[in-house]
Amino acid sequence: MxxxxxxxxxxxxxxxxxxxxxxxxxxxxxxxxxxxxxxxGPLSALYSFFIDPLTEVWSLHELAIKAGPLILIAVGLSVAYRSNNWNIGAEGQFTLGAITGSILPVLVPSWHSPLVLPLMMVMGMLGGALFAAIPALLKTRFNTNEILTSLMLVYIAQLFLDWLVRGPWRDPKGFNFPRSLDFSSDAVLPPLLDSGRAHASIIFALLAAVLIWFMMRYMLKGFEVTVLGRSERAGRFAGFSSRRMVWFSLMLSGALAGLAGISEVSGSIGHLQPSISPGYGFTAIIVAFLGRLNPLGIIASGFVLALTYLGGEAAQLSIGxxxxxxxxxxxxxxxxxxxxxxxxxxxxxxxxxxxxxxxxxxx
Amino acid sequence: MTDARSVEAGSLLSVRGLTKYFGSFAACNGIDLSIAPGEIHALLGENGAGKSTLVKMLFGVLQPNAGDIVWGGSSVSIGSPGEARALGIGMVFQHFSLFEALTVAENIALSLDPRIPLAKIAEEAASLSKAYGLPLDPNSHVADLSVGERQRIEIVRALLQNPKLIILDEPTSVLTPQEADRLFETLFKLKAEGRSVLYISHRLEEVQRICDRATVLRHGKVTGACDPKQETPASLARMMVGADVAAVHREEAPQLGDVLIEAKGLSVAARTPFAVALKNVSLTVRSGEVLAIAGVAGNGQGELFDALSGEYPVADDASVSIRGQAVGRTGINGRRLLGAGFVPEERHGHAAVSDMSLSDNLLLSRSRSDRKSFLSGGLLSVIRHDAIRETARRICGEMDVRKSGDDPNAASLSGGNLQKFIIGRELDRKPSVLIVNQPTWGVDAGAASRIRQALIDLARAGSAVIVISQDLDEIFEVATNIAVISEGKLSPSYPAGELSLERIGLLMGGIHDSTRHDQSAQAEAALAH
Structure with a gap:
């Protein structure tokens, strides 16, 4: 059989x-x-897992905090996946974006200026994009498989962060805890509303989703992504370059993951520490597929997966x-x-x- | 029909009311067919007529929904190719299933009982191939063999099972005329031994030449059973197509103008181990000229198309020029901007993306050349879907593209209709240079004549057209000049009227005669061997 x-x-x-x-x-x-x-009890457990977190204002804020990075990363991944470039290393690009974005508040904490935050965001995106450029270089130059290289780079990024916060970037007044000094108020993304902690990352996420949706649906660039993803040969016939698409799609998804990373550190944590993500970069892969690789669908699926994080915490507290x-x-x-x-x-x-x-x- | 019934009593295989549905679509609808022992029986039909579905049911690959198969007087159900072989049915598919890295004998052994020693298989294969005029060395590697030789392996493999009926699916589509003649001799030998052959083809001349009877299919039904020797090619074509095929009309003495595309000493190294290198290819095509490039598949046609289209630009800028401009290093869109249009061989995944709409597929080849009308928003390059859809509609109307719905996916069109769209997509731009690779490959006769006429009309309007084709009938129909490609080398081009089929066949086989004295001696030497 x-x-x-x-x-x-x-x-x-x-x-x-x-x-x-x-x-x-x-x-x-x-x-x-x-x-x-x-x-x-299955029903009461499901209730406390999926419904309870939605009944209070503060937990809705937490939902937005979790959904922000998930959507931001998944939207970038959707472009990469549609172009047939399998970036599995968003967690690493998230981490490296957090590191490069934190250069200003950690190394020049005395610089106070409204320029600090925008610069941090740009540097975070650059860091994520450049880190994603490594698998792009390896793929276009040596024909390596980007699934393996991008995944392996995740561990490099995480260990690099670990080394930084235990070594050169450790807060001298931090009682030897492995963490950087706290960001000054100029370097922290402020809460959107007084009622909770939700910050600009969810706005970045929604904006990115709408922009990428527009690009994929109405712009020649989106057409190029789709054509090269479906058939490289037809893309070549159209005059599109699949090599350039490797660079574009990986660096775009890396930049958005990097932005998610620095937003998370700046808005939710306020300093660097060895662990800054509950696996956003990997969970975003699920978000991308649950949203059918459509940026608008990804907004919905991002909230669903964010709920599983909150539900897990709630289930731990209420049903043990x-x-x-x-x-x-x-x-x-x-x-x-x-x-x-x-x-x-x-x-x-x-x-x-x-x-x-x-x-x-x-x- | 009466014909079929009268022979049925003594027939080897007969089929009554055989029907196969795919969903609600009847690929075969109540087919009746009978094959007598020792006859060569032709199965004629356009693409999509149901020929392949029918033989797949006879060979046990597909199961019929209704109808009987009677083999040697008793009703049988053929559940798998293994059962078909056990009954005595052998099949040679159009696409070979051979492992390139293995030897001939090893490939044959794979389809036999694993306990038979390899040496015995090699010995039997060698003696069989000698007996049937299919010279074959059992110890050579498949990768080193020509397409014709590979086909011989498949035939020998089928013969080793000692079949009473051999089914051949479009066997000559990949052969030179000489190789085809050799195959026909083998078929006559099989016939003389009392074996039957079911011969699938759409080449009418061949069928007339070698087949005793023919069954013609159209839209899944039998539209005629006849003795092909009593028919004319035109009457056979009528049964196949259902209407008279429009004869392609050509002006006798074309007006030739300036050189629009030229290649000079174009050499390209093979990109992959299975590709063919182009060696010092030169050609010129003038305004008003159709240059047809003949050749057997896999002799560098695809590579020549890639180099001329700019999908893979070449290092030497001067080796290709379009309208007097050197474009060797220019990409495909740069060449399109100079007024060139291109139609590659493979429709799905090269000329078109199957699961994209026709309008998206229109944008595929024209995003750059028609930037002004198809895109807006400056650097943002916003796609003007309505303008593109409008143009797609116009092309479909002009080329008579039959489709379901306003803007269906390319995959939902039949091969002929999609090809008409792909050709129309380029013609709509009125290109001054058009390069087409296998314009009517796998296309029904009606669409093929439409496409050929369009190519001739384009040249008459003052464009230069290059048609790369394996179909000699097509070449003689459209060409003003003919060149032949073989192992990556292109022969000089000859006026179409001066070349005979035999001469082309020799050129296809790689025997280049040349006007230059130093080479003619070599050619004679080659012929003498």
Whole structure:
């Protein structure tokens, strides 16, 4: 017996739209089973995981704080993925953007000027873009696989940050804790509203999503991204360069990840420390796919995944299970998104014996 | 039909009401067919007529939804190619399934019982290939063999099973005329032994020459069963197409003007191990001229197209010039701006992106040359979808592109209609130079004649046209001058009227005669061997 995936004649447009919703529903069903196996009431557990965080103003602010970097990174990744460049290292570009963005407040803390914040943001984007240029260089020069190189660079960036805050950038008055000195008020993204902590990163994210959406839908550049992603040969026929697209898409996604990194450090943390991200760069991959690589869809999916972070914390407090459950839910979502997408394009055939077809997905 | 029924009693294979649905589309709809022992039976039809679906059902690759297959008097169901082989049906597919890194004998062994020793297979293959006039060295590597030799492996592989019926899918589409003649001799030998051959083709002359009976398919139905020797090519074509194919009209003495495209000593190294290097290619095409470049597939046609189109620019700027300007180092869009248009061989994924709409595919080749009308917003380059859709509509109207919906995806069009769109996309610009690689490959007869006429009309209006083609009928139909490419070398070009089929065949086989004395001696020497 063997199982075969057979390509469908055409993908159902209805199910292409329903698929993300269907995969979220399946995640909820399996989440309920998970809670039940852990001996918790499935419904009340799901309530405290997914609904509770939405009932209070401060937690809505937290939701925006978590959604900001996720959307920002995922929007950049969507361009890379559409052009068939698989940047898996957004976590590293996020980290390096945080480092380069922090150069001013850490090394020249005495400089007070309204220019500090914009400069930090630009330097963060530059850092992320240049870090993403490394896999681009390796791919265009040596034909290496960007999935591997960008992923390996994540660990380099994280260890570099670790070394910085334990070594040269450690706060001399910080009682030997591995952290930089606190940013001055000129270097901190202020809260948007008095009611909570949410800061400009969510604005950056929404702005980036709308701009990238416009580019992908109405501009020749977006057309170039799509054509080269679908067929490199057709792109060459159109006069588009796939090498330049490697640089463009990787550096664009790197720049947005870097902006997310410096915004997070400047707005939410206020100093550098060994760990600055609960895996935003990796979770954003799920966000990008759940949003169907469409920047507007990514806004919605960014909030959904942000909720899993808050839900994990809430579940730890209220029903006493590990916040690792966040990772489990994120994994479930990715699994169901990818499998729903696969089943839209393919039907499953189970084949018994030699070539005899007994069961088919249809008929 | 009466013909089919009367032979049925003694037939080797007969098929009654065979039907295959893909979704709601009937690829084969109630097909009746019978093949007598020891006959060469032609299966004729346009692309998409259902020929491939029919033979796939006979070979067990697909399962019919309705109908019977009767083999040697008893009804059978053929569940897999293995069962078909066990019955005595062998098949040679159009696309070979051979491992290039393995030897001939190893490739044959893969389809046989693994317990048979390799030496025995090699010995049997060698003796079989000798007996049937298919010279083949069992120990040579497939990668080193020509397409014709590779086809022989497939035929020998089928013959080793001692089949009563051999199905050949478009076997001559990849062969030179000489290689095809050799294949026909083999087929006659098989016939003399009482084996049957089901011969799929759309080359009418061939079918008339070698086949005893023919079954013609159109839109999944049998539209005629006849003795092809009693028919004319025109009457066979009528059965295939359903209407008289418009004869291509050509002016007798074309007015030639300035040189519009020229290549001088163009040499390009092979980009990949499987590519062909171009060696010192020179050509000139004048206004009003159609230069047809003949040659067997894989002799550098794709590489020549890449170099002329600028998809892969070359190092020597002077080796290609368009309208007097050296463009060797210029990219494809720079050459388009000089008035050149290009149509590559592969429709899906090269000339067009399958899952993009026709209007997007229009923008694909014209984003730069029609920047003014298709883009706005200065540096932002905002796409003017409405203007592009309007132009796409106009092209579809002019080239008679049949499609479902206003702006469907390229993948939803049939090969012929998509090709008409792709050619129309360039013609719409009124290019002064047009380079087309295999303009009617896999295209039905109606669309093919439409496309050829358009190419001739373009030249008559004063453009220079290069047609790279493997189809000799097409070449004689459109060309004012003919050159032949072989192993990356291009022959001088000859006026179409001065070249015979035999001469082209020799050139395709790499035997270049030349007016220069020092080379003619070599050519004679080569011929003598």
């Amino acid at each position: 063997r199982i075969e995936l057979e390509r469908r004649g055409s993908a159902s447009p209805l199910f292409s739209v329903i698929s993300p919703i269907l995969s979220l529903l399946l995640t909820l069903v399996f989440g309920a089973i998970l809670f039940w196996l852990l001996g918790k 299970i590990s916040d690792k459950v966040t990772r489990v839910f994120q994994g479930l979502i990715l699994f169901f998104v990818l499998s729903c997408d696969t089943l839209i394009l393919y039907r499953v055939r189970i084949i018994f014996g030699a070539g005899k077809t007994l069961a088919e997905g249809k008929h």
